[in-house]
Amino acid sequence: xxxxxxxxxxxxxxxxxxxxxxxxxxxxxxxxxxxxxxxxxxxxxxxxxxxxxxxxxxxxxxxxxxxxxxxxxxxxxxxxxxxxxxxxxxxxxxxxxxxxxxxxxxxxxxxxxxxxxxxxxxxxxxxxxxxxxxxxxxxxxxxxxxxxxxxxxxxxxxxxxxxxxxxxxxxxxxxxxxxxxxxxxxxxxxxxxxxxxxxxxxxxxxxxxxxxxxxxxxxxxxxxxxxxxxxxxxxxxxxxxxxxxxxxxxxxxxxxxxxxxxxxxxxxxxxxxxxxxxxxxxxxxxxxxxxxxxxxxxxxxxxxxxxxxxxxxxxxxxxxxxxxxxxxxxxxxxxxxxxxxxxxxxxxxxxxxxxxxxxxxxxxxxxxxxxxxxxxxxxxxxxxxxxxxxxxxxxxxxxxxxxxxxxxxxx
Numbered sequence: 001x002x003x004x005x006x007x008x009x010x011x012x013x014x015x016x017x018x019x020x021x022x023x024x025x026x027x028x029x030x031x032x033x034x035x036x037x038x039x040x041x042x043x044x045x046x047x048x049x050x051x052x053x054x055x056x057x058x059x060x061x062x063x064x065x066x067x068x069x070x071x072x073x074x075x076x077x078x079x080x081x082x083x084x085x086x087x088x089x090x091x092x093x094x095x096x097x098x099x100x101x102x103x104x105x106x107x108x109x110x111x112x113x114x115x116x117x118x119x120x121x122x123x124x125x126x127x128x129x130x131x132x133x134x135x136x137x138x139x140x141x142x143x144x145x146x147x148x149x150x151x152x153x154x155x156x157x158x159x160x161x162x163x164x165x166x167x168x169x170x171x172x173x174x175x176x177x178x179x180x181x182x183x184x185x186x187x188x189x190x191x192x193x194x195x196x197x198x199x200x201x202x203x204x205x206x207x208x209x210x211x212x213x214x215x216x217x218x219x220x221x222x223x224x225x226x227x228x229x230x231x232x233x234x235x236x237x238x239x240x241x242x243x244x245x246x247x248x249x250x251x252x253x254x255x256x257x258x259x260x261x262x263x264x265x266x267x268x269x270x271x272x273x274x275x276x277x278x279x280x281x282x283x284x285x286x287x288x289x290x291x292x293x294x295x296x297x298x299x300x301x302x303x304x305x306x307x308x309x310x311x312x313x314x315x316x317x318x319x320x321x322x323x324x325x326x327x328x329x330x331x332x333x334x335x336x337x338x339x340x341x342x343x344x345x346x347x348x349x350x351x352x353x354x355x356x357x358x359x360x361x362x363x364x365x366x367x368x369x370x371x372x373x374x375x376x377x378x379x380x381x382x383x384x385x386x387x388x389x390x391x392x393x394x395x396x397x398x399x400x401x402x403x404x405x406x407x408x409x410x411x
Contacts, residue, residue, distance in 0.1 A: 013168065020147075021145060021147050021267045022264055022267055023147075024147035024148045024150075024151045024263065025142070025147040025150070025267055026260040027151045027154075028150040028151035028153075028154045028155075029148060029154075029259045029260050029261075029262050030256075030259060030260050031151065031154035031155045031157075031158045032138075032154045032158075032259065033255055033256050033259035033260075034158055035158050035161060036059070036252055036255075037159070037252050037253075037255070037256045038097075038162060039055070039165070039179065040052055040055075040248060040249050040252045040310075041244075041252075041309070041310060042165065043055075043309075044245075044249050044310045044311045044312070045311060047311060048240050048245075049241075049242040049245030049246055049249075050241045050245060050283060051240030051245070052244070052245030052246075052248050052249060053178045053237065053242060053243070053244030053245035053248065054116070054176060054241055055149070055176065055180075055248075056244050056245070056247075056248035057107060057111065057233065057234075057241075057244070058124050058127065058128075058180070058232050058382060060107070060233050060234060061100070061103045061104050061107045061124070061128065061229045062100065062127065062128045063129050063226055063229075063230055064100075064103045064226065064230075065072055065096050065097075065099045065100035065103060065128065065132060066096075066131075066132060066135065066226075067181045067219060067222040067223050067226050068095060068096050068219060068222075069093075069096045069100075069132055069135070069136060070218070070222045071215055071218035071219040071222050071318045072095065072096075072138040072218070072219075073092050073093070073096070073139075074135070074136065075218055075342075077139055077142070078139065078142060078143055078269050080160060081112065086257070087356050091382075093132075093136075096132060097129070100128045100132065101125070103335065104121070104124055104125055104128060108120075108121060110237075111237065111358065117280065119177075119228065120177055122177075123177045123180035123181045123184065124180070126181065126184040127180050127183060127184045127392070130183075130188050130191070131184075131187070132191075133191055134153070134157075134187050134191050135297035135316050136148040137153065137194060137195070137198070137241045138153060138154070139363055140198065141153075141197070142267075144199075145253075146197070147210035147267075149194065149197055152194070153190055153194050156190050157186055157190045160186045160189075160190070161182060161183050161186050161187075162216070164182040164186060165179060165182065167290070168182060176262060176353050181369075192391070195239055217348065217350075217351050220354075220355065221311075221350055221351055221354050224351075224354035224355050224357075224358040226359055227358050227361070227362065227366075227386075228357070228358055228366070228380065229381060231361070231362065231365065232247055232365065232376050232380075233247065233248065235365055235366070236371060239371050241271045243371060244345045246312055246315065246373060247373050247376070249310050249312060249346075250312070250377070253303075253306055253307075254312065254324065254327070254328060257295060257299055257328060258328065258331055258332070261331075261332060261335045264335060265335045265336075265338065265339050266334070268284070268335070268336055268343075269342055269343055270338050271339075271343075272340050272343035272344075278353070281336070281340055284301060284336045285333070285337065288332055288333055288335055288336050289333055291332065292328070292329045292330075292331075292332030292333050293329060295328065295332065296324075296325045296326075296328040296329040296332070297325065299324070299325070299328060300321045300322065300324055300325035300328075301321075303316065303320070303321045303324055304316050304321070312341045315373060315374070317374065319374065320374050320377070323374065323377050323378055323381050326384075327377065327381040327384055328382045329382060330381070330384040330385045330387075330388045331384055333388055334384070334387065334388050334391065335391060337388065337395065338353070338391065340395065341353065341391060341394070341395070349394050349398070350403070352390065352394070353390050353394065354387065354392045355384040356386070356387075356390060357383040357384070357387040357390070358383070360382075360383060361379055361380070361383040364379045365379060378388060
């Protein structure tokens, strides 16, 4: 019975040509994750936790702009709502650019007491624009089901950047700005090369938005996801960049496990937008429960060894291992559940799933003002399970079916 169930679940992926997209999507996301993971590992081995903290602040500023890009550019591509024309693309990217520059200026002025030079703004902003454009092109390849091209982009840039870091270490004096400039320059070259694969959309593919309300909901949804991931960085940056560095190292460690599931989420989003059979959705959810249990168990068992590699073994405890186990397990289960919610375009329910736990998390973080990293991860794990319980409750209550969403004002 179990064998037959697993076989039918796997056939869903193969028959829908999802397996190839999953495979290259996972490789793409792993390549993207390995960049920050590798840089943080390199800095951690040298005990440059202050530099890790500064880099985390830079990445956070880009992440805030990426919230808007995901909502008004990337997700419309993935859910096939519209194929964006060049005119619309430029207007929306202008909005993203304003958010990036404003947030960069705010975070820089907030961090001047830590001695950041004004010249550091040059590589900071350069990396911001490069990363946003790089991600946008990757998501474009996802939307036309060319995940292989996205993987090639990420892998080529990864190899070139690691080579450049070695050369900087050998021939130049170490500076964080050199590393950031190398990453930005090489990603720009790769980006320009892969632009040749972009095709002009046919007139029949272009649609006009009838309502901008859904983008407002998507921005709030993306913001809530960002807050759970990045708010601790902004919170701890008022305390010490070195503590931010330790938190970012742990976040990078968990991200290397979770990142491969992001392209799966994006592929499932496209799949669920077309497939409306409840049995197929349940099979995929149960498959993720099994995979999540296996991965989170293995990861928690080797966590102490990983902490030793990253030079942070002194903060490891058995309780911390249990916390990480529950966090990763819940996050993996959320992948298909969130994809189902977003595919139906019922954004008010997805917004409820995201906002309520984040309000709880923000309250706990700033009310208790505890700078202990294990305590912060306890808040994150509880918030993630809270989000999962709300999402499953809505799915059970509503019994989602795309055919029932046609009259919904949020579609």
